[in-house]
Amino acid sequence: MSHQEHEKIARSAVSSVNCGIITISDTRTPETDTGGALIRAGLEGAGHSVVRYIVVKDEPAQIVAHVRDFAAAGCQVIITSGGTGIARRDSTFEAIDALLEKRMPGFGEIFRMLSYEDIGPAAMLSRATAGVFQRSLIFCLPGSPAAVRLGMEKLILPELAHLVWETIR
Secondary structure, X not given: XXXXXXXXXXXXXXXXXXXXXXXXXXXXXXXXXXXXXXXXXXXXXXXXXXXXXXXXXXXXXHHHHHHHHHHHOOOOEEEEEOOOOOOOOOOHHHHHXXXXXXXXXXXXXXXXXXXXXXXXXXXXXXXXXXXXXXXXEEXXXXXXXXXXXXXHHXXXXXXXXXXXXXXXX
């Protein structure tokens, strides 16, 4: 089966996805969360449902607890924003990586390549990552609105139905 046929089957099998958004920030609130708003707009604009949303502090135990809760609640996709850098408080990568049962290293690699085209060598500071936890796809994006837009428009939204289909078939 060709790649195009494979994707066509996936898109016909998965039309709408239940999603959760976790913004990880010590300073943002639901009212000031532009990254979370961009994620929501992209998902809903593509016909998907945002069934869970929260802003949490950059604390590993809180991040893990919310990811577990979202997965148990049936979120097929969980998108996080924030905490993927190398600053002392950035702990999203470690928290999520410890949960992942299957990793998608290509997501982070392609994200950084696309980021490099926009921001140059500073792209290497991003630890954007993705993988599967309990049949939920998890994508960890940086917190900047430009990075969220790039990840959503160039990577996540174009492949979302296909990726979900792969986790349920």
